[in-house]
Amino acid sequence: MSDASGAVRLDAHWSVLGKHAGRHMGYQVLDGSLPKSRAEQYLWAAAATGVPDKRNPADGLPWRVFLGAVHNDGSPVCAAVRTTWDGSTDGTGAPSYAWRLLLLDWARAGAAGLTWSALDHAEADAQPPEGAPVSLTIRPTQALELATTVDRLGFEWAARVAALLLDRQRVALTASAGAALPDGAERVLILDAVCSLLPYGCRSWLSAATWSGGGEHDITLAFASAARTGQAEVWLGAGSPPEPRGEVARTYLGELLRLSAKQRSTTELVEHLLRATVPLSAHDSREALRILREIDLLDSVVADLRQGRGELAEVQRVLELYPVQGLSEEALRLILSFLAGHASRARGGTAETLLHQYWSPLTPRLLAEAVLLAGATQGSFQQAEDFLSLMDTVETRAPGAFDALFTSLVEGTRDHGWTGNLVYMAEQRFGRWSESADALLLRSREAGRAWLRMFLRDSTRDPARLRRLVTRAVGEPGSGAAGWLRFAAVLVGGGPLEQATPADAAEFLEAADGAWRTVLDMAATERTPEVVALIWPTLRLVSRDREGRSTLLSGLDRLAPAGGVGLEPHLAADVDLLYAVIADEAGGGRAPVSLPSLRRTSDPATREAYAAALIGRVEPDDRLAALAVEALLGEAPDQSSWQVLGRLRAERASATSYVCNSLDRRLTDDHRRWLELDLPADLVTELSHRPHLGWLRAVCDFRGAARKEAPGYEEMGRAIVGGSVGGRFSPQLLDEITDYMLASTSMDAYCLRKAVREAPDGLRRDLYAAISQTEGGTMLRTGLANFSHDEMISHQEAVAALGYPYANPVPAQPPALARDMSAPPPRPPGPPHHRQAGFWQRLRPRRPIWWNGWR
Incomplete structure (x- = not known):
């Protein structure tokens, strides 16, 4: 109940700890409305702060102690204990002090906004009946008065003390050198003001005292002459209190100072914190931080999100308090990217629900901006993939979300290599592509090569993706990526061999290590063996590596089965020569296998085309020319090979020495076989x-x-x-x-x-x-002997017929x-x-x- 002046009437339990005057006795509960055992817990907790010195027993009295809870009573309360002396003494002549407790139910005190200074000024209507609560008239302390006190003490000073309390440190307020402490009523106001920078619910575990004497106590904030063991000493209104040790307490202090720097009214801040009356645990400092941030929740959450921090509960609270349409694009971008990140890691959770609930048409574009602002990094690439996956999921509720995000990512990037990877990933994982993405691949050499690199490294590659780009490139012949795409067109059967050059093939192969393996595999699948002519120089180098040789041989067997039957003459020459190179490299320089395609050729025109291709291939390479001679001679004489060899000698002068060297060994080993060849006179010479x-x-x-x-x-x-x-x-x-x-x-x-x-x-x-x-x-x-004998008999018979018989x-x-x-x-x-x-x-x-x- 309250009146027109704002005063409220509340019932409070009460109790008194003391001695009967003139008696020899210890301190005990003398009267009150509380059970004795419960009353003693609060009274003895307050009495632990001590009493004045015997030489001046009334010094500074009354002392006040404010309590929210005690160890053995888990229920939060709003309690005040006054230490008083009426001049009486006990049976020994010692001063007989009294401790008077007022204890209010937490819920009613919080609802009334009752603070310690208000409780200190409470007035009892009349002496209550024995054992009954007392009725109090209380005028709540205004937030303005507390805020004024905070500003008078120094906002930062008060904020630092409050942060130490949140850090569960016990603080002793002492006078600085040459200064005096204020009177008791002012001290109460100071204690009340400092704690007003914490949520009201913290008072359920906070305690404060206007003075602590020589006793050991657990009061969290007390005036004292000096700090005791375990206390942090702070000069009243002077110096800089120590830095909090805990991360949350430091963050809390930072938030208070940030709010002050924004010229946020201290009164507004105190009012906000006094409204948070739900009891808090001393261990629940994060909840205190959350409550503080709610006064400036949007700004504080945005500030956290900028630093890569943030709590899902706080983001949810912002969305509940602030309409999405009223948020700035920056704030909405940070909030949406935070939610999308959480939703990607925990599908179907609170973050994804919030993303659906607070969906905005700006969501895809703002998510793209969040990714692109992070730069072209591996982390931003993963974030883009996660966001695309999320948009792919939400399309049932927000049609077009994926395409909108994908297009924004493609069109907003500055690093085309990063984007080329992204475009391939989108198609490979989600089966999605766009006209603008394909246009970028054709327009940007960097993007196209990045896409190609991903394609070549993908063990599950689909040639249809490459074929689509080839088809698109037909209409854009001037694109920067046309070189490798011209080769790709030949590879997938989309263009004649003549349209591409070895330089185009080299550009294609340079996109990824071992790309030649992919080319051979695709050429076999697409039935485009003619690409061998374009990548021949690379395959020649591959043949020198043992592992590469094995893969190359397998690839050629797939590409040209049955020894190259049915291949065009120029391709047959290339394949034959590659087989010879492989055999030569594998055999350490021994004679290579013969050229099978040539030996099966009977058509003169085909043989001429084969010879022209072979001679053109070996023309700039002496070692290859010598190898070709060896392969042409082969294991046995062959007239087709011999004719090609003759043409090679005619067009390349150095070929004669290679032929002579190769024939030298063959004639030496088996002259009968090799003399079947019609050796030209110059070779014989x-x-x-x-x-x-x-x-x-x-x-x-x-x-x-x-x-x-x-x-x-x-x-x-x-x-x-x-x-x-x-x-x-x-x-x-x-x-x-x-x-x-x-x-x-x-x-x-x-x-x-x-x-x-x-x-x-x-x-x-x-x-x-x-x-x-x-x-x-x-x-x-x-x-010969029989022939001579027969001839001699015939001769003898002829001579005898002439009349000249032989004597013998x-x-x-x-x-x-x-x-x-x-x-x-x-x-x-x-x-x-x-x-x-x-x-x-x-x-x-x-x-x-x-x-x-x-x-």
């Missing part, structure tokens, strides 16, 4: 100058004469004579002569014998002796051949040894049965 191939000229001349339609016996004879060195014949020449004679008729052998008639007799004998020691020597000796007729049977033949002259030193590839086999032609040639 060049090779014959090599010491271990000195036999080549004679052998080639002999073979050339022997293969004529009408055998050139005289030429063969000259070749045999020219091939002898000091009466010795090379094994290769002897093999050729033996093979010829075994494969020929007896008359051919006779004619060949006549052809060497001009040679010295010793040379002829040496020739026959050497031939007899060859691999087919036995059969040849037998055949020729035996009817030829004499037996001597078992032992004198060994032919030793062979000249052999040629240098050349290591032979493991897969080569020496193939010798089958010889016909000699008798079929002689009979």
